[in-house]
Amino acid sequence: MVDFALHHRPALADAKSGSFGAPSTGKRITLAALPEGHVLQVLAARESGDLQSLIPRIGDGTHHAVRPYGPGQWFVIGDAPLSAAEIFAKTPLLDGKASISDQGHGRVRIGISGWAVETVLAKGTAVDLAISNFPVGHSAMTLIGHISALITRAGTESFELLVLRGFAESLWDELVQMSLEFGVDAHTGK
Amino acid sequence: MASLIACPHCGPRPKEEFTVRGDAGIARPVPDAGEDAWYAYVYLRDNPRGRHKEHWHHTSGCRRWLVVERDTMTHAIYAVSDAGTQDASTRGETA
Numbered sequence: 385m386v387d388f389a390l391h392h393r394p395a396l397a398d399a400k401s402g403s404f405g406a407p408s409t410g411k412r413i414t415l416a417a418l419p420e421g422h423v424l425q426v427l428a429a430r431e432s433g434d435l436q437s438l439i440p441r442i443g444d445g446t447h448h449a450v451r452p453y454g455p456g457q458w459f460v461i462g463d464a465p466l467s468a469a470e471i472f473a474k475t476p477l478l479d480g481k482a483s484i485s486d487q488g489h490g491r492v493r494i495g496i497s498g499w500a501v502e503t504v505l506a507k508g509t510a511v512d513l514a515i516s517n518f519p520v521g522h523s524a525m526t527l528i529g530h531i532s533a534l535i536t537r538a539g540t541e542s543f544e545l546l547v548l549r550g551f552a553e554s555l556w557d558e559l560v561q562m563s564l565e566f567g568v569d570a571h572t573g574k
Numbered sequence: 575m576a577s578l579i580a581c582p583h584c585g586p587r588p589k590e591e592f593t594v595r596g597d598a599g600i601a602r603p604v605p606d607a608g609e610d611a612w613y614a615y616v617y618l619r620d621n622p623r624g625r626h627k628e629h630w631h632h633t634s635g636c637r638r639w640l641v642v643e644r645d646t647m648t649h650a651i652y653a654v655s656d657a658g659t660q661d662a663s664t665r666g667e668t669a
Contacts, residue, residue, distance in 0.1 A: 453636060455636065526591065
């Protein structure tokens, strides 16, 4: 039993919020702190073969819930918070071929969208984000500046970034800075 | 060092995403190989000029260990492969 209740405080609660940079044009960037629901890291067991079709079983069925970031490694993400028991109950769905680790406390999501979103992110990463090379639903683990993040394309002009909680506010500030030339509206959800 | 390493899993990425470990051709001695063999394994390294195989870790990407064959003089990269696909001798393991 725990001796005291832990209060959940969103990682970006105190981050910069509001409108910054160039005055309104049609090319503004929108930054949004996304719900801190569940983040499950799934690691394949050795010699378990191709599990790509197995992993969606533990997802919530939404688009881009399953995000591969390397051989035999996935993040499964959703808006709903899950209890330890609910996460534990998902383990049998993987037939013993992969294990689940709850990273809900460790990583948070940032949404970034707008006409120039590829140009903004290209200031920080070397990954080719052109839609022909990086279609909707595609993910890549990479560096944005000096901060490691998983980039997922959520739409033609929108991406989601999954970043370590302790780096989230720092990345947020950098994204605001990178977006200034287009103007940026930052919503921390406060 | 060339600035791009073509990770077999992630595609070309800047070297800042990687961490170098060193010579990929060194085989780990058996536990009772003796002090000299272990001293050489732990401490003694060549400083080759030219073609060289090294272990690199894609720290900020797929987190896989890679074997990068590169030229220490011209900075050219000849081949990159996943360390898990190498045979035991180049993985630095003994059977």
